[in-house]
Amino acid sequence: MNQATDEYDVIVLGAGPVGENLADRTRAAGLSTAIVERELVGGECSYWACVPSKALLRPVLARAEARQVPGLREAVGGSLAAADVFAHRDKQVGNWKDDGALTWLESAGIDLVRGHGRLVGPRRVAVTPPDGSGGGERALTARHAVAVCTGTRAALPDMPGIAEARPWTSREATSAGAVPDRLIIVGGGVVAAEMATAWCGLGSRVTVLVRGSGLLNRIEPFAGELVAETLREAGAEIRTGTSVKGLARPGGVEGPVTVTLESGEQLEADEVLFATGRAPHTADVGLETVGLEPGGWLTVDETCRVTDVPDGWLYAAGDVNHRALLTHQGKYQARIAGAAIAARARGIERLDTGRWGEYATTADEAAVPQVVFTDPEVAAVGLTAEQAESEGRDIRVVDYDMGQVEGAALYADGYRGRARMVVDLDRGHLIGVTFVGPGVSELLHSATVAVAGEVPVDRLWHAVPSFPTISEIWLRLLEAYRG
Template structure:
C-alpha cells in the first residue's frame, strides 16, 4: 500500500469537544495541529448525548414547571407534539452533519484527517481512510491511501467512551438501544424498558415518558442516581412515579429476545423468571473506553483499558512523556465539561513543554493541574426535579475521614422557590470541612436549580471560607437565597 507521510507538532485522536479544545489550545500556542476523526466532527456530546438529550428534555421539563404556575396549568394540559420536539432535536444536532464544526476547525487553522487513527510506535499515527458522514470517501487528499502522521511533540488521545453492554443471552439479536439510539430515535416507542439507574436512565425515563412512552425502569441497586446524595434519587423517583413511570429496584435481567424479528416487541426475562415486554429496551449500564484499537500495544500499553494520567493528562508509563489522554478515556471525570477542562490544561502544558518551559506548576490548583477533577466536579441531571451537585457527598467525605458538618434545607421554604412554582419540592445540602472551614460539597434538587450550580462550584473550587460566604448576599426574592438559609442553619 502506498503511504503519504505528514509531520505536525501535535496529533489529536478524536474530534469531540475534548479533542477540539485541546487542539485549540495547542494551536493557540503556535503548534501545528491535526485532528483525526472517523465519525462526525463534534463527537458524542454534540450528536448523541448532551445536546440531543437536552433538546428532548427541555419541552418536557418546561411543561412540568408550567403546570405548577397559576394561570398556565390549563394552557399546558394537553400532550406534547412529539414530532415538533423530535424535529427541534434534529435541528439542534445539525441533522447529524458536521459542516459547521469543520468550518470552525478551518477558521482556527487546525487540520482534519478523516479516518481511524492508531498508534504505530512513538509519536507515529497511521490513519486508515473512513467513509465520511455524507457517504463520500473521507480520506481527504490522501486519495484513499493509508496515511502516516508524525508528531514532533505530542499525541493526545481524546477518543471518549461508548456504551457498555452486559454479556446477556439474546442481546446481540435484540439490538437494544444504547444512549445513541435513545437520543436519536425518530419515533416514540409505545413501551420502553430502561435498564439502569444512573443519569442516562433517569434523564431518558423523563424524556420518553414525557413524549408519550409507557416507561419501566429496572434498577439493580436500591434506587436512582446512586452516586449523588440519596435524597436526589428519591425526589426524582417520586416525580417519575407520579408521572406514570414504573420503577423496579433490586431487579436483574437474565436474558432478552425479539421473537417476531427486527420489527417485533422485545421480551426481557428477569432473574425471577418474570417476563416483561416492550417495543424497545434501553441499556444505560455504564461506559467503556474507546481504546481497544488504538495501537496502544505498540508503545507498551495494554489495549482496551482506561489510560492513567498525571496532573497534566500526560499518560504515565510512556517513555519521554509525549502521549496525553484527556476526557473520558482517562476515567477521571466522565463529563463533557470536565473533559474540556482537562483539554485546556493539557493543551497548555503541551505548549509550555514544547517551548522549553522549565518545571510546570502542577501543584494543587496550579496552572497546569487538573485539581478540579478530584475536588470540584460539577454535574447537572436534567430530570424533574433537576439535580445539581458539586464536590463530595457526605458519604464520600466521611469515607475520606474528613471532619464534616452536613447542613440541609428544604428549598420549598425559600421565597424565590415559592414564587417559582406552587408546591415547589426540593432540598439543598452543604457539606462543610470543619478543619478547613469551607464547603467541600453542595447539592441542590428542585426545579431550576441548574443555574445555582456555578455559585456552588466557585465556593468549592475557591475554598471560600464560610465566614466570607456570609458576606456574599443573594438577591431577594430568588431561589439563590437558599445560600443564606444554609449559612443561617450552619451558624445556628
C-alpha cells in the same frame, strides 16, 4: 484543509469537544496541529449525548414547570407534539452533519484528517480513510505530542439474546424518531434517569429496572428519591433490586422485545434501553504498539500525560482517562493538557502541578460539577456527605427544604426540592453542595466557585443573595449552619 503535510507538532485522536479544545489550545500556542476523526467532528456529546438529550428534555421540563404556575397550568394541558420535539432536536444536532464544526476548525488553523487513527509507534499515527472515500493509509508524525481524546462507548453486558435483540444504547435513545409505546430502561444512573424523564414525558409507558437500591446512587440519596417520586407520579414504574438475565426479540427488530429477569419474570416492551455504564474507546487505537494494554482506561498525571509511556509524548484527556466522565471536565482537562504540551514544547519542564496549579487538573477530584436534567433537576458539585466521611474528614452537613425559600415559592406552586451543603470543619469551607428542585441548574456555578475557591464559610455570609430569588437558599443554609 492541508492534507499534504504528514508531520505536525501535535496530533489529536478524536474530534469531540475534548479533542477540539486541546487542539485549539496547542494551535493558539503556535504549534501545528492535526485532529483525526472517523465519525462527525463534534463527537458523542454534540450528536448523540448531551445536546440531543437536552433538546428532548427541555419541552418535557418546561411543561412540568408550567403546570406548577397558577394561571398557566390550564394552558399547557395535553400531550407534547413529538414530531416538533424531534425536529427541534434534529436542528440542534445539525441534522447529524458537521459542516459548522468544519468551518470552526478551518478558522482555528487546525488540520482535519478524516478516518480511523491509531498509534503505530512512538509519536506515529496511521490513518485509514473512511470506507468508500478512496485513497490509501496516511502516515502522520508528531514532533511533540499525541493526545488520545477518543472518549467512551456504551457498555453492554454479555447476556443471552442481547445481540439479536439489538437494544437501544444512549445513541438510539437520543436519536430515535418515534415514541415507543412501551420502553424498558435498564440502569439507574444519569442516562437512565434522564431518558426515563424524556420518554415518559413524550408518551411512553416507561419501566426502569435498577439493580441497586435507587436512582442516581453517586449523588446524595435524596436526589434519586425525589426524581423517582416524580417519575412515578408521571406514570413510570421503577423497580429496584432487579437484575436482567436475558433478552429475546423473535420477531426481529420490528417486533416486541422480551426481558427476562433473574427472578424468572418476563416483561415485554417495544424497545429496551441499556444504560449500564461506559467503556473506553481504546481497543483499536494502537496502544499495544507503545507498550500499553488495548481497551483499557489510560492512567495520567495532573497534566493528562500518560504515566506508563517513556519520554512523556502521549497524553489522554477526557473520558479515556476515567478521571471524570463529563464533557465539561474533559474540556477542562483539554485546556490544561494543551497548555502543558505547549509549555513543554518551549522547553519548560518544571510546571506548576501542585494543588490548583496552572497545569493541574485538581478540579477532577475536588470540584466536579454535574447537572442531571430530570424533574426535578439535580445539581451537585464536590463530595457527598458519605464520600467525605469515607475520607475521614470532620464534616458538618446542613440540609434545607428549598420549597421554604420565597423565590422557590414564587417560581412554582408546590415547589419540591432540597439543598445540602457539606462543610469541612477543619478547614472551614465547603467541600460539597447539592441542590434538587426545578431550575436549580443555574445555581450550580455559584456552588462550584465556592468549592473550587475554598471560600471560607464566614466570608460566604457576606455574599448577599438577591430577594426574591431561589438563590436565597444560600442564606438559609448559612443561617442553619451558624445556628
